[in-house]
Amino acid sequence: MTHPTPVLDPDQIYLSHDRWVCGEAACAGITAQHIGATTSGARLRPVAADDVIGWERAGLGALTCECRRLTASLGQDNAVVIERSA
Numbered sequence: 816m817t818h819p820t821p822v823l824d825p826d827q828i829y830l831s832h833d834r835w836v837c838g839e840a841a842c843a844g845i846t847a848q849h850i851g852a853t854t855s856g857a858r859l860r861p862v863a864a865d866d867v868i869g870w871e872r873a874g875l876g877a878l879t880c881e882c883r884r885l886t887a888s889l890g891q892d893n894a895v896v897i898e899r900s901a
């Protein structure tokens with residue numbers, strides 16, 4: 816029995832096709848957690864500063880992953896800061 820190593824950081828928010836997810840299997844999905852892509856082949860990429868800015872400009876509030884465990888905001892020098900919600 817093998818125990819593949821997740822390729823996603825559990826404390827990072829990723830864009831998974833059209834969803835914001837964190838690196839946890841319950842949020843990203845077990846396939847994405849281990850191969851970094853969805854079952855339909857879309858590669859996950861970490862949230863970027865432009866994403867956070869665009870999200871706020873669109874009036875969508877705080878950018879959180881789907882399980883709402885993590886929130887992305889902008890820190891100094893427009894660096895993305897990921898914080899745990901709970």
Ligand SMILES: [Zn+2]
Pocket residue numbers: 836837838839842843880881882883884885
């Ligand atoms: Zn999550």
